[in-house]
Amino acid sequence: MGAYLVTGAGSGIGALVARALADRGDELHLLARSATRADELAAAYDGAAVLVADLADPDSLAGLSVPARLDGVVHSAGVVDVAALDATGAASLRATVDVNLLAPMLLTRQVLEAVRAARGTHVFVNSGSGLRAKAGWASYNASKFGLRGFADALRQEEGDHGVRVTSVFPGRVATPMQERVHAAEGKDYDASAWIRPETVAAEVLRVLDLGRDATIPEVVVSPA
Numbered sequence: 001m002g003a004y005l006v007t008g009a010g011s012g013i014g015a016l017v018a019r020a021l022a023d024r025g026d027e028l029h030l031l032a033r034s035a036t037r038a039d040e041l042a043a044a045y046d047g048a049a050v051l052v053a054d055l056a057d058p059d060s061l062a063g064l065s066v067p068a069r070l071d072g073v074v075h076s077a078g079v080v081d082v083a084a085l086d087a088t089g090a091a092s093l094r095a096t097v098d099v100n101l102l103a104p105m106l107l108t109r110q111v112l113e114a115v116r117a118a119r120g121t122h123v124f125v126n127s128g129s130g131l132r133a134k135a136g137w138a139s140y141n142a143s144k145f146g147l148r149g150f151a152d153a154l155r156q157e158e159g160d161h162g163v164r165v166t167s168v169f170p171g172r173v174a175t176p177m178q179e180r181v182h183a184a185e186g187k188d189y190d191a192s193a194w195i196r197p198e199t200v201a202a203e204v205l206r207v208l209d210l211g212r213d214a215t216i217p218e219v220v221v222s223p224a
């Protein structure tokens, strides 16, 4: 049995990662954005420890009490605001960078020792938007390109501690986020056209469970 911290466990990819870990008996630490969300997660995951921090307010991570040992940390929380820059307010730009980039960086710093103690794995759920930029996606692109760079540097820093770092780059995944993206793009939504979140969650688990002889720096998952 391992100990894992998961952000974004209330929805989409993070929820499926948390469910898979819980079903096999792993120790779960779930990060929720609010006390209400924390109550919902505590009710859904018997025995899980629930931490509360709004990632749009990265300072709220400062007081977080993290476990002494973590086999893995899965950063799945994320937001996207699809709009041209001239239609995007400063608050939205800041929120996207705070949730998708600054908060994972600060949280990683807080769990460094815990992950080193277990020779564990940091998994960042990035995006195809962390590899390729597209008009209308500037803030999301910036946050995810940044997250990729952070993960690449972290991998070099933590390797000597036996710690592995993986970025997962999915294309469009059929989650509530993707429904919202379609609405913003003014497109009809057909979940069956996109990657199932279960597929991405299975890739995350494959990374977490990898034998000690190897590392998977990057996983690219595209719709078939």
Ligand SMILES: NC(=O)c1ccc[n+]([C@@H]2O[C@H](COP(=O)([O-])OP(=O)(O)OC[C@H]3O[C@@H](n4cnc5c(N)ncnc54)[C@H](OP(=O)(O)O)[C@@H]3O)[C@@H](O)[C@H]2O)c1
Binding pocket: 007, 008, 009, 010, 011, 012, 013, 014, 031, 032, 033, 037, 053, 054, 055, 056, 057, 075, 076, 077, 078, 079, 099, 125, 126, 127, 128, 169, 170, 171, 172, 173, 174, 175, 176, 177, 178
């Ligand atoms: N869906 C896609 O097409 C797609 C493609 C590539 C990459 N991704 C990436 O995959 C990850 C998971 O996305 P998803 O599709 O599973 O999205 P989702 O269903 O919208 O879930 C996002 C999760 O992030 C949490 N979150 C958002 N803002 C937060 C905040 N301020 N504080 C704490 N938690 C916050 C949400 O919390 P609540 O439960 O409280 O709302 C939710 O649990 C994201 O990093 C996303 O960028 C998604």
